[in-house]
Amino acid sequence: MFENIVHSISLLNAQLILLSAILFMLGLLLTDFVLERNFRWLIAYPVWIYKKIENWMDRFSNRFLIFLFIVVFNMINLFFGFISGFLVIAPFILAVWTGLNIGIVMRQSIGEGGFWLIFLNPVALFELPAAWISLSLGIEMGMDYLIGRPYQTLILVFHEKYWIFVWLVIPLLVIAGVIESAMIHYLKKQLHDSREE
Numbered sequence: 181m182f183e184n185i186v187h188s189i190s191l192l193n194a195q196l197i198l199l200s201a202i203l204f205m206l207g208l209l210l211t212d213f214v215l216e217r218n219f220r221w222l223i224a225y226p227v228w229i230y231k232k233i234e235n236w237m238d239r240f241s242n243r244f245l246i247f248l249f250i251v252v253f254n255m256i257n258l259f260f261g262f263i264s265g266f267l268v269i270a271p272f273i274l275a276v277w278t279g280l281n282i283g284i285v286m287r288q289s290i291g292e293g294g295f296w297l298i299f300l301n302p303v304a305l306f307e308l309p310a311a312w313i314s315l316s317l318g319i320e321m322g323m324d325y326l327i328g329r330p331y332q333t334l335i336l337v338f339h340e341k342y343w344i345f346v347w348l349v350i351p352l353l354v355i356a357g358v359i360e361s362a363m364i365h366y367l368k369k370q371l372h373d374s375r376e377e
Contacts, residue, residue: 181347188347191340192313193320200275200315204308207279211287214280226281230288237364247361254307254353258314262345265321266334272322275315303363306356310349317341 214222236249261278264270286298298304321337 184343184347185351188344191344192348193316196316196319196323197309197312200271200312200319201308203272203275204279204312204315207276207281208283210276210280211283215284215287222280223284226284227288229281230285243361243365246364247357250360251353251357254310254357255350258311258349258353259345261311261314262317262341262349263338265318265338268322268325270322271315271318274318275312278311278315303356303360306352306359310352310356313352314345314349317344 233253237246261271261274264274282298290297298308320341321334324337325331325334
């Protein structure tokens with residue numbers, strides 16, 4: 181297992197990970213502009229998904245169910261970021277879109293300027309690199325096509341990069357899920373205890 185992780189790290193493209201991080205940051209920076217201009221078509225999805233997740237989390241009292249939900253939800257989202265490479269330029273757009281969505285959700289939950297606190301959250305230390313890696317894999321697939329390789333080679337690149345997703349992205353999401361579910365469980369317990377007093 182350790183060898184697979186090391187091998188997967190050696191296959192990463194640091195420049196594309198940096199590019200996906202920059203595009204993500206661009207999305208975060210666009211948050212205030214989008215909210216000030218009230219672009220409802222950009223605001224509606226992150227607000228809707230935030231409310232849905234809050235409702236689902238309220239229903240889960242079991243720590244394992246919270247963990248499972250977080251990991252599966254994030255895994256589906258990041259896998260979509262990876263396979264978006266089949267749509268060539270989609271991962272570039274998706275990287276900005278992800279940053280924008282997180283910025284809007286953080287603004288909804290924390291308030292103005294508070295969304296930068298995402299970088300102080302221990303969960304982000306694992307979730308953000310997982311997102312950037314997965315988006316970089318999608319970008320790499322799209323760039324292979326853009327530089328003139330046949331579209332069919334994207335399937336070969338996907339099969340090669342799939343194991344990076346398995347050995348790096350999923351473990352990062354599992355670690356993030358453990359931390360996040362523990363934090364949510366603790367906060368719920370504190371809230372419950374304070375109501376009983």
